[in-house]
Amino acid sequence: MKYLMITEFKRNFKSLILWTSIVAGMAALMLLLYPAFKDAFANIEDFLSVYPEEFLEVFGLGDGGLDMSDFYGWFGVEGYLFVNLIGGSYAAILGGSILSKEEDDKTIEFLLSKPISRDKVLFGKAIIVAVNLLILNLMVGIVLLIAFTIFGDLNVPVWLLFSFAPFILQIIFASLSFLISIFVIKSRKVISISLGIVIGMYVIDLISKLTEEFEYLKYITPYEYINAVTIVKDEMIKPIYLLISVLMIGVSLTCAWYFYRKKDITT
Amino acid sequence: MIKLEGLTKYYKKHARGILDVSLEIKQGEIFGFIGPNGAGKSTTVRTLLNLIFPTSGFAKINGLDIVKDTIDIRKMVGYIPSEVNFYGDMYVKDFIDYACRFHGEIDHIYMAMLIEKLELDLSRKIEDLSFGNKKKVSIVAALATHPKVLILDEPTSGLDPLIQSQFFQLLEQEKKNGTTIFFSSHNLGEVQRICDRVGIIKEGKLIKVETIEDIMKTRAKTVRIRTKDELELTEEMIQVEHINGYISFVYTGEMKTLIQLISKLKIDDLSITEPALEDIFMHYYEREENK
Numbered sequence: 001m002k003y004l005m006i007t008e009f010k011r012n013f014k015s016l017i018l019w020t021s022i023v024a025g026m027a028a029l030m031l032l033l034y035p036a037f038k039d040a041f042a043n044i045e046d047f048l049s050v051y052p053e054e055f056l057e058v059f060g061l062g063d064g065g066l067d068m069s070d071f072y073g074w075f076g077v078e079g080y081l082f083v084n085l086i087g088g089s090y091a092a093i094l095g096g097s098i099l100s101k102e103e104d105d106k107t108i109e110f111l112l113s114k115p116i117s118r119d120k121v122l123f124g125k126a127i128i129v130a131v132n133l134l135i136l137n138l139m140v141g142i143v144l145l146i147a148f149t150i151f152g153d154l155n156v157p158v159w160l161l162f163s164f165a166p167f168i169l170q171i172i173f174a175s176l177s178f179l180i181s182i183f184v185i186k187s188r189k190v191i192s193i194s195l196g197i198v199i200g201m202y203v204i205d206l207i208s209k210l211t212e213e214f215e216y217l218k219y220i221t222p223y224e225y226i227n228a229v230t231i232v233k234d235e236m237i238k239p240i241y242l243l244i245s246v247l248m249i250g251v252s253l254t255c256a257w258y259f260y261r262k263k264d265i266t267t
Numbered sequence: 268m269i270k271l272e273g274l275t276k277y278y279k280k281h282a283r284g285i286l287d288v289s290l291e292i293k294q295g296e297i298f299g300f301i302g303p304n305g306a307g308k309s310t311t312v313r314t315l316l317n318l319i320f321p322t323s324g325f326a327k328i329n330g331l332d333i334v335k336d337t338i339d340i341r342k343m344v345g346y347i348p349s350e351v352n353f354y355g356d357m358y359v360k361d362f363i364d365y366a367c368r369f370h371g372e373i374d375h376i377y378m379a380m381l382i383e384k385l386e387l388d389l390s391r392k393i394e395d396l397s398f399g400n401k402k403k404v405s406i407v408a409a410l411a412t413h414p415k416v417l418i419l420d421e422p423t424s425g426l427d428p429l430i431q432s433q434f435f436q437l438l439e440q441e442k443k444n445g446t447t448i449f450f451s452s453h454n455l456g457e458v459q460r461i462c463d464r465v466g467i468i469k470e471g472k473l474i475k476v477e478t479i480e481d482i483m484k485t486r487a488k489t490v491r492i493r494t495k496d497e498l499e500l501t502e503e504m505i506q507v508e509h510i511n512g513y514i515s516f517v518y519t520g521e522m523k524t525l526i527q528l529i530s531k532l533k534i535d536d537l538s539i540t541e542p543a544l545e546d547i548f549m550h551y552y553e554r555e556e557n558k
Binding site: 003114116262265 | 320344
């Protein structure tokens with residue numbers, strides 16, 4: 001399994017560098033824009049006050065929400081969303097393609113004719129997905145650490161949460177895509193469906209915040225689990241959401257394992 | 268060494284798989300598994316490797332069950348697939364190393380000999396190789412691990428005649444070392460050349476298992492004659508067809524009798540060739556039906 005993992009890591013390394021650069025770069029860009037906007041925020045608050053409360057809630061700017069003149073509030077509204085959307089997309093693509101690419105390229109026939117069990121193939125690839133996502137978040141974490149230290153007073157719990165909460169969201173999307181890739185062989189199709197989930201969940205997140213009628217939807221969207229407002233205001237992720245996250249990941253991976261070990265490889 | 272007992276595989280969506288295939292292959296034997304495309308050769312190979320699961324029946328390799336003990340089986344099996352699909356972005360050297368590492372220690376001396384014999388360029392990327400060269404990579408990766416069993420699915424497609432010949436020499440060497448070889452092919456000629464016994468599969472069913480000597484005895488020839496005279500037909504002439512002034516048929520009798528018969532004709536053109544595999548099947552089918 002060691003060689004499978006090393007080879008898999010090498011094969012995905014270039015895309016890891018690319019996606020890490022994009023995500024960390026977007027975070028850095030947003031953080032660098034803060035000083036330029038800082039002075040204008042007093043007026044922005046007045047400007048925003050003309051909007052309905054529901055609209056502001058959607059962006060975490062309502063009552064009890066984030067304050068954009070505060071550095072963490074600025075990142076929570078502007079940078080964090082990009083980290084989650086782009087990082088989530090990378091997770092979905094990586095999780096969805098790491099196994100289906102083997103079937104799409106028909107290399108799975110080679111791999112499974114070698115003395116390595118399907119469990120190990122699945123487990124090894126899942127670990128590589130997690131390792132890649134961890135590296136991405138570590139890099140983003142370093143960018144945030146530098147920025148938070150320079151521009152504001154470093155609040156360690158908030159920094160840690162901003163750095164690693166996206167990891168939870170990414171692992172959820174990667175696990176769901178991983179499960180989909182057991183059933184859908186064409187990796188392009190898997191990626192389309194997975195990216196649909198990443199965007200769809202974000203839309204559901206917006207809807208759940210827009211009206212109380214749909215508030216219950218917040219329980220199914222990972223964006224809510226790692227909400228920036230809770231991170232900045234309460235310095236935590238709600239335990240119920242952590243529990244749901246673990247369940248989603250656990251169920252997805254268990255189902256993937258269950259179906260993959262009995263699957264006919266008919267490439 | 269290899270035993271299939273009532274091995275059956277139905278695919279979902281009603282695609283044909285294999286039905287009730289039973290056969291036994293001894294250690295050190297080269298067994299030809301022959302049939303046209305879609306007959307069930309690859310299904311049988313994939314079932315043996317547990318890439319797909321049998322619907323019913325079982326198979327054992329060296330006493331180990333293909334489903335339960337698949338990892339132990341794969342440790343001793345070298346596999347050459349019909350379509351070679353490897354990781355295009357890897358260099359040949361890295362790929363062969365990777366393939367062999369699954370089996371533990373690598374015999375570098377033997378590997379170097381194989382690479383030299385098959386004239387394989389290690390410094391190229393897999394994606395830059397021709398189909399034939401990819402096949403060579405596959406052969407080296409399969410043989411370098413000193414397998415006890417070789418499962419070959421149309422291994423010679425894409426190889427030039429010289430390399431094919433080298434490959435057959437390697438297989439004969441493997442046989443001498445006691446390796447059991449399951450050789451799936453749709454090329455009757457190469458099966459005749461290398462195999463001890465042959466199993467013929469058609470539409471998922473194993474219709475015949477014979478030694479090469481026996482199949483040679485019953486071997487038919489395709490005869491094509493251009494003549495204006497009337498040829499006296501015998502029961503050894505099957506699948507008789509008249510096309511564009513030619514009469515063609517598959518002849519299953521004594522060559523001497525045939526020559527006597529056609530020597531009476533005024534012949535404009537004549538060819539006696541190896542029959543197409545389909546003709547052999549028809550020959551067997553007609554024999555089965557006549558029984």
